[in-house]
Amino acid sequence: xxxxxxxxxxxxxxxxxxxxxxxxxxxxxxxxxxxxxxxxxxxxxxxxxxxxxxxxxxxxxxxxxxxxxxxxxxxxxxxxxxxxxxxxxxxxxxxxxxxxxxxxxxxxxxxxxxxxxxxxxxxxxxxxxxxxxxxxxxxxxxxxxxxxxx
Amino acid sequence: xxxxxxxxxxxxxxxxxxxxxxxxxxxxxxxxxxxxxxxxxxxxxxxxxxxxxxxxxxxxxxxxxxxxxxxxxxxxxxxxxxxxxxxxxxxxxxxxxxxxxxxxxxxxxxxxxxxxxxxxxxxxxxxxxxxxxxxxxxxxxxxxxxxxxxxxxxxxxxxxxxxxxxxxxxxxxxxxxxxxxxxxxxxxxxxxxxxxxxxxxxxxxxxxxxxxxxxxxxxxxxxxxxxxxxxxxxxxxxxxxxxxxxxxxxxxxxxxxxxxxxxxxxxxxxxxxxxxxxxxxxxxxxxxxxxxxxxxxxxxxxxxxxxxxxxxxxx
Numbered sequence: 001x002x003x004x005x006x007x008x009x010x011x012x013x014x015x016x017x018x019x020x021x022x023x024x025x026x027x028x029x030x031x032x033x034x035x036x037x038x039x040x041x042x043x044x045x046x047x048x049x050x051x052x053x054x055x056x057x058x059x060x061x062x063x064x065x066x067x068x069x070x071x072x073x074x075x076x077x078x079x080x081x082x083x084x085x086x087x088x089x090x091x092x093x094x095x096x097x098x099x100x101x102x103x104x105x106x107x108x109x110x111x112x113x114x115x116x117x118x119x120x121x122x123x124x125x126x127x128x129x130x131x132x133x134x135x136x137x138x139x140x141x142x143x144x145x146x147x148x149x150x
Numbered sequence: 151x152x153x154x155x156x157x158x159x160x161x162x163x164x165x166x167x168x169x170x171x172x173x174x175x176x177x178x179x180x181x182x183x184x185x186x187x188x189x190x191x192x193x194x195x196x197x198x199x200x201x202x203x204x205x206x207x208x209x210x211x212x213x214x215x216x217x218x219x220x221x222x223x224x225x226x227x228x229x230x231x232x233x234x235x236x237x238x239x240x241x242x243x244x245x246x247x248x249x250x251x252x253x254x255x256x257x258x259x260x261x262x263x264x265x266x267x268x269x270x271x272x273x274x275x276x277x278x279x280x281x282x283x284x285x286x287x288x289x290x291x292x293x294x295x296x297x298x299x300x301x302x303x304x305x306x307x308x309x310x311x312x313x314x315x316x317x318x319x320x321x322x323x324x325x326x327x328x329x330x331x332x333x334x335x336x337x338x339x340x341x342x343x344x345x346x347x348x349x350x351x352x353x354x355x356x357x358x359x360x361x362x363x364x365x366x367x368x369x370x371x372x373x374x375x376x377x378x379x380x381x382x383x384x385x386x387x388x389x390x391x392x393x394x395x396x397x398x399x400x401x402x403x404x405x406x407x408x409x410x411x412x413x414x415x416x417x418x419x420x421x422x423x424x425x426x427x428x429x430x431x432x433x434x435x436x437x438x439x440x441x442x443x444x445x446x447x448x449x450x451x452x453x454x455x456x457x458x459x460x461x462x463x464x465x
Contacts, residue, residue, distance in 0.1 A: 116422045140198050
């Protein structure tokens with residue numbers, strides 16, 4: 001079923017299998033979550049993913065739940081689906097590594113620099129400007145929030 | 151009897167303001183309507199902390215739609231054009247003019263919200279003495295907070311039109327934090343719209359600033375359990391942080407007069423998160439570092455209000 005799932009995602013599924021697969025997705029919570037993960041990986045690869053503090057944890061859980069593949073997959077009737085399954089193994093492995101790397105670089109870390117006392121000189125200008133631009137009733141409303149203005 | 155009379159006289163001297171009954175609140179509603187419906191052009195001085203700026207404002211109600219043009223007369227010649235709910239600001243610099251869309255605001259003198267229930271619940275309204283502002287007779291009113299989570303607001307409302315002519319914000323020590331006051335204003339019964347167009351300067355490059363702050367409807371992963379009483383969320387902005395695939399969040403709360411911004415930003419590697427409190431001008435800032443996020447609250451409210459808010463953020 002996962003191979004068909006991959007085929008659907010890759011727009012290479014046979015027409016007669018589409019209805020069966022969609023019905024299975026609706027009924028089966030496991031299939032729904034698998035579909036969700038595929039879409040998340042796709043979004044991360046495209047740079048469209050808009051953040052979740054639990055992303056790396058969810059990816060690691062998904063990897064843990066995957067069975068270890070020792071032998072090759074059994075022969076399927078359709079060669080296109082078989083080739084597609086290999087493609088998805090590579091793609092999935094690559095995207096998981098990519099997502100973990102991205103998370104390691106970008107995501108909030110438990111061990112960051114030690115917090116320092118807030119002082120006026122270190123007050124982030126973009127925060128003050130964003131506050132005034134959205135709340136001020138005085139001439140502070142004219143504050144520059146644009147990155148285009150230097 | 152003489153003693154009783156003397157006591158009443160002394161009480162009157164000791165209480166220069168008379169607190170309003172329920173009907174008295176109509177002055178706020180009238181001031182709101184005046185700021186929406188009246189046609190006027192004037193110049194007011196706006197002071198925030200040590201900074202003082204002159205501002206020219208033209209406002210007209212045309213059909214059912216409001217048109218406002220606000221020009222900064224000191225420093226950069228920035229302009230604001232507001233039509234209905236659409237606000238556009240023109241930042242004018244040496245060689246460029248950056249055009250940016252903004253959220254609707256309660257800029258002086260249109261600072262009162264349509265719904266004043268929160269103001270009625272969390273402020274006491276009292277009436278002071280009539281006074282002259284910009285050559286016009288005004289009625290002084292004071293909104294005093296019932297708790298220590300907001301500042302007091304003094305207004306001078308035009309007796310003829312109800313438009314706010316002057317506003318002062320005071321802290322709990324009665325120090326003036328910010329003020330705006332007309333020094334010149336002219337009301338007209340009707341007004342054309344020939345003034346409602348920006349001064350185009352073809353020698354400058356015009357840049358549209360559209361991508362800096364992107365509003366996205368997202369489910370928030372955090373919860374603030376101690377929002378000051380009477381404050382409600384009035385705005386929420388989620389922006390993609392430049393250079394990384396992470397979002398920062400800006401939520402604005404208001405009780406109708408005071409505003410608090412709550413910021414949540416992921417801390418990047420190598421960035422030192424901030425903690426503690428800060429005060430400058432009328433603004434208090436409280437900062438906290440939690441679970442990889444820099445949490446900050448900023449507002450023209452007492453420090454207690456912003457501190458309580460950020461300490462209650464959890465996820």
